[in-house]
Amino acid sequence: MGGTRVRTRYGRFGGALAAVVAVLATLAPVSPPAHAAPAPSVAPDPFFTYAGSTPLRELAPGTVLKTRTLPYRVAGVPLPLRVVQIVFRTTDQQGRAVAGVTSVIKPLTGTTSRVISYQSFYDSLDPEHGPSRAIAGSTAPGAMAAHVETVLMAAFLLRGYAIVMADTEGPTADFAAGPEYGRVTLDSIRAALRTPATGIAPAAKVGLVGYSGGAIATNWAAVLAPSYAPDVDRRLVGAAEGGVLVRPAANLRYVDGSRIWAGVIPMAVVGVARGFGIDLMPYLSDEGRRIYARLEKAPIIEVLGAYPGLTWADLTQPAYADPASIPAFVRTVNQLNLGTRPNPTVPMFIGQGTGGQLEGTRGDRPGLGKGDGVMLAGDVRSLARKYCAGGVDVVHREYPLSHFTSVPLWLPDAIAWLGARFAGRPAPDNCASIPAGNPLTPLAPAR
Template sequence: MQETSRNGRRGWVLVAAVALLATLIPAGQTAQAAPVADRVVAAAAATPDPFYTYTGTKRLADFAPGSVLKTRTVSYSIAGIPLPLKVVQIVFRTTNQRGQAVAGVTSVFKPLAGVTSKVMSYQSFYDSLNPEDGPSRSVAGGTNPGGMAAHFETAMMVPFLLQGYAIVMSDTQGPTADFAAGPEYGMVTLDSLRATLKVPATGVVALTAKIGLIGYSGGAIATNWASVLAPSYAPDINKRLVGAAEGGVLVRPATNLTYVDGSLVWAGIVPMAVVGVARSFNVDLRPYLSAYGVTVYNKMQKASILQVLGAYPGLTWKKLVKPAYTDPSTIPIFVKLVNQLNLGARPNPTIPMLIGQGTGGELEGTIGNKAPGRGDGVMVAGDVRTLAKKYCSGGVKVTHREYPLSHFLSVPFWLAEAVPWLMARFAGTPAGNNCATIPAGNPLGPLKAR
């Protein structure tokens, strides 16, 4: 009976994930989608909800990370249509990429009955340069197309809600949507959990609660960085963590830059990341860009991933920059910044990890015959292998999986294993590992300036 129930859950999750993928990949989105690149990418203007802005008289820096600034309870809404699911939203003090105190926001989905000691921290892949695309805005009734992924991700987490877990879903990119700024993602995630555990902020989470981390793609950035930073930045949260499940992992951004160069679907992620990195570190990279690069840079200031995928088929770094900078390593400030975002240079986590990665990137228009090797279209399999082996050598229990599919198509296979794997960690079942069978990967050393 138990095995039948587990198979049923897996089947349900697969259906939900396939529905998600169908939504994320618009019909007919192929290399012919180039005209999208000529549109203004900002979503329709929405009036910002003042709830998400801290207006108190006390300096944010005077609050401890994770301090609750304000809360409210709302009905979960899809484009303004309320559903019978209550969500507690919390504005809290956190830290941005530059080490500054800022106000973050998270949404806590109440379990169906009573106080719970099980918290699932779900990191969204909303990937956007527009703060109004954050999942907390969407579940409160926001209508920005770039934030709609949150609704399908909520469906993916239904198995946990049905099992009595509280779900915590944060706007991991911070108040200014600092896309690709991994450390900020991690600190926001950890501080959101600190805030969630402060009673009576939610009234549904026990003080003794255990926590699991889960996320795919952009959500994997937050999941991995939270796992890595927790022992030093939030040891109070680290001691509660039972494990982390992630898929489609960004490890060494400098490698990804080479991998997606010229991709039919994923090439537009490069200028999107340039905007996010420049914003998060408060630097100006426009002096290095070509006239075309500046045009794209300006258009992308509020772009979401849905507006970028397939919109710049075949775009190369060479076209984005001036002739003197066709080698990214000739831009010293860029080298400095991307090296700070390299997970391979950071300490190991202390919790079990499930790490999944696709290798069929050709299905999404990215050829894997260049130096980085194969990937899923945007993330590089060799980098993920080396990161997993690094964790293994540090004593971390790692389950590493590869799927011969692309980034989107790998989701249901990863999710079908991630859900029961995390549930087993909450149940106290010791994590296994397959460290001995992980293939050799790519070097994860720093990008060297020329």
């Protein structure tokens, strides 16, 4: 009888998820024309802001600041799914104590000892586009990624896992600032484990998973966990990621002038300047300044395909057409090179597409080779081989498709791999068969 009730509940929830998929399938990332009027502004939800009397710097990372429980909402419509939202203390890209936020989608079967930390690919320069805002009822198009991603993780949810989805870019949406993504992810896990209302058991194990922007957070969390959050590192069963950003300086060369992904260049300029607190305006051309101002709160859905053929040289003054001629830029992007960072201590599943020409990105640039349209396959191979050389069990797979079209192949592989890690099966590896990749050398300053 109890089993019948559980199956019925799963069936109803599955129907709700199917409805979400049907709604989201009608949404396409269409960029508004340049003259379009801005969307009406909505007052930020005060829940996401910390106003306590204790300075954040006096609190330990992961400290729970406040919580609330609410139904999961899609475009304001509540679903039969409960979410615990948590505001917690974390650390931004400049080492400052800030307030982060995460949403814990509660397990359907009561208490659970299995947790998926799902890192979102919401990719935006506006903090109001974070997954927690979407789950709370935001109708902003830039916030809709979270609903697609919850559907992607339904296989875990229906098996009784809890899902933790942090707003990984932090309170100021520091797009592409990888170390901040990683710290926010780790502190969100700490906060979720410390909040009894989530239904997470005290001794729960955690798996990391994320694609694209979510892979930035996943990989940095795995790399930083041993030093920044050893308490979390001990709970991790593994990290699964796809569409991986390894060496941003190389990726900017790869998408330079591309049809769909070129707009990521100014997005990264805005996000990195904001996250690291550097001023790149003196180096920008008039057109670069106009685009910079236009994108200061833009989500990626307003950028993809909106700047076909845009190059770095279009954004900068002639003297700075080579990114390596800007010392602040060189210092910053080299801090984001995963090839120079320590290895993780947990098993890794890494998937990467190689068919970027399907999305209008050349695959024949010297020293770069093929990619998926935005991420470089050769860089990912080298990172996987680096981890293998350090004793990490790595499964690396390539898909002959683009960034978007690789997801249907990567996701089942990632889910199956993580399921095996939670089941306690030994982590496999294919280290011996991973082809050689690109050198992961830092960007050298121009002379």
